[in-house]
Amino acid sequence: AIPGEPGTDYPIFSELPNNQFNCSEQRLPGYYADVSARCQVFHICLGDRQWSFLCPNGTIFSQEHFVCVWWYEFDCSKATGLYDLNEKLF
Template sequence: MEVSALQFGEHDCTVFSMFPVTSGALAGHYYNADGTPHDPYHELHLPHDPPLYPTLDRVPQTGFSCQGREWGLHADTEAYCQAFHLCQDHLVRSFLCPNATLFNDQFKVCDQFYNVRCGSPFEDL
């Protein structure tokens, strides 16, 4: 049954419309109808708990160099991929990923630890 809002006045709060919505969860996320806590680490069947990384407030000093690297973003494996660098015209600009994330060299974004193989080739993913 379809009811027009204008039939009862433009601001009649007793009238509402219901629209069927078909939706899906984001990749890696699941709808949880019963409301129990969602633990992605156990759902992913990881052999370990999330690794512990230090909480950094600045990019650590490492031996990272842009020499011999292509222009663009690169993970700093000495910083366990918590830092990344922009190599551009022989200049280095350094950045930190937000805490609890690592730089994903394949997609050039800070990502969840279980999506990142720091220092490993992409084929290992």
């Protein structure tokens, strides 16, 4: 079992939620945790293209390592401060 309270400690989306994330607002191409979806959603941005993905329940996207990790292994509130790590990818 996943530790914590589903929906409280971590998001439990079963499909991509509607959100306002827009790759055109990002300075760099790369991977972006969606803080409005509590980091269960991440986006890949390349030029004017955007692809959105959902991490499995109990996991969130780590902006530090660019993978889905257990919800307690990454602090989603720090994601936007790590967006510049995309510089290392391109």
